[in-house]
Amino acid sequence: MAPSASRLLSALLLLAALADVASAAEDLLYVWTGDDDHQQPDFLAVLEFNPTSPNYGKVVAKVDLTGPSAFGNEPHHITFSYDKKTLAGAGIFSFLFPFSARIPAQEQVFFYDTSNPRAPTFNGVTANPLKSGAADELYPLSDGTFLLSSLGTRAGTAEGAITVLSATGTILGEYPLVPPLESFDPHGITVREDLDLFITTDFIEPASALSLTQLLFGGIRYQKTIRKWRLSTKEIIGTWTVDDKAGPLTNYFIPNDPYGRIIASAVNANKIYLLDPNLNGTLGGLKYYTALDLTAAGYPNSNPHYVRLTQDGKTAVLTLNAGNKVLLLDLTNPYNIKIKDVLPLPNGANPHYADIHPDQKRVVVVDYFLDFKTYGIIHRPGDKIIHVYTFDTGKLIPDPNWPNPDFKNLFPAQGVTNPHGTAFYASGY
């Protein structure tokens, strides 16, 4: 063999060896889970997510919270830090526990050490924002910090906050310094560091859904505002006012879109919006457009919740929480989103959270939203099943190897448990 061919062969063998390492890389699904009757600790479940493993969908680890704040948090959303060595999870009910006098001020955010991804640990690292309650979504920034959205104050009234947290639970700031006068109840967060922007959606005023205070509101107070922030200064620099009582829940920058446009779901308006942030005046103003009207499309009162985009920005998966469906969407023209496929779930499934795996072929859908029980008037307990669908064929197809773990009975010692937010630990992508 000529020397050049020999070198080529060596290089190919090395590449093959590296490919083997990549295929052996970790592929795990973390599920932030609440104990339904609040009698056992809330916990993090780790499920095998490698589709070639005989243990695909089985429990790899279960890590309970410990300490006085371990109970009744109603685990909501979680995310990894940028380096994936820390997982931060928010408890949307943690702020209620001063009323129940379990402890004077329950911690609201919990940090797991994920240095060993198959055996994460909880070492008691927590955070408790001073100004805000109803802790909701977290977003990791490249400097190692997190942005946390909180829907309301410590009393559950309007004027939530965005809190900046370190990976060790230190509160680095609570924003904005001067809140908007009304309707500031942030839920969804989407960030483009390259544009120095982040966007938040004002969903509902939490107190309007609580038993103690709901009569003052006459029903759930859905908000109608979406905020444009400068990331570096954490200032609100613009506001979209969308349909009255729209209830914007989640929002995502279209990946790499030169116009910086955003897709947002509006629960009560039953619509998907396209938002134009008016970068350099490119499109002529801070405008929004109805990109998909679900009522007009034949899905009235369906409550769109999580909309997740593929990395090419051309496809999205959407959960209909009240409509009990999962939709596959074509975003080729983001001003006129088309429904490509509809996957019906049983009545009462209540799909809420969804996330697309980095492989861009599988989507996780979690059937649970919130069950306020005696605390309030939102009762969407779902069937507590986690689904996996493939969608790369243009259809939503249940993954035949995924065992559809049912959190009603997956952990018998806890009784019923409620899976909410998930996060992928997927190396090699």
Ligand SMILES: [Ca+2]
């Ligand atoms: Ca229990």
